[in-house]
Amino acid sequence: MNKLALITIILAVMLPVAIWSQCTDCNKSDDKVMKMEKSATTALPGYNKVVNLPDGKYFTYNFDKKPKIGTSILQVHVYDKKGRHTDDYEVYVVADMPSMKGAHASGDVKMRANKKGVLLTPVNFVMPGVWEVELKFVKDGKRLYHAAFELKI
Numbered sequence: 839m840n841k842l843a844l845i846t847i848i849l850a851v852m853l854p855v856a857i858w859s860q861c862t863d864c865n866k867s868d869d870k871v872m873k874m875e876k877s878a879t880t881a882l883p884g885y886n887k888v889v890n891l892p893d894g895k896y897f898t899y900n901f902d903k904k905p906k907i908g909t910s911i912l913q914v915h916v917y918d919k920k921g922r923h924t925d926d927y928e929v930y931v932v933a934d935m936p937s938m939k940g941a942h943a944s945g946d947v948k949m950r951a952n953k954k955g956v957l958l959t960p961v962n963f964v965m966p967g968v969w970e971v972e973l974k975f976v977k978d979g980k981r982l983y984h985a986a987f988e989l990k991i
């Protein structure tokens with residue numbers, strides 16, 4: 839009987855400690871991942887401004903018309919060093935409202951090239967407010983460049 843009581847007490851003390859130490863670890867690693875995500879995102883300079891990519895190519899971006907509630911077409915022009923459109927990258931677009939993280943998140947949407955080589959993606963702005971649009975440039979399965987801009991709808 840005494841032995842059983844002792845084991846119960848030991849378990850009662852050890853269990854919260856074990857849970858607590860596990861949670862501390864979880865929080866730490868989550869924090870790290872979030873910080874990495876943040877630092878990987880560069881703020882973009884604005885519509886039609888040249889943005890240099892790490893390998894010497896460059897791109898510009900804009901919308902087909904002034905974005906408003908509903909669907910707007912995001913256009914990305916990627917150029918090689920000679921100023922010709924290049925399809926060297928897979929470009930992914932993510933749209934979301936930072937103040938309502940995840941509520942209207944689009945997920946990674948792969949841009950598609952038209953006949954002229956311009957990359958296009960419809961972005962559905964379902965609510966007025968500040969939106970963030972991320973651009974991810976992927977080459978050979980590796981993310982080479984990650985940047986974002988905000989706009990007010």
Ligand SMILES: [Cu+2]
Nearest residue numbers: 935938941965
């Ligand atoms: Cu919203």
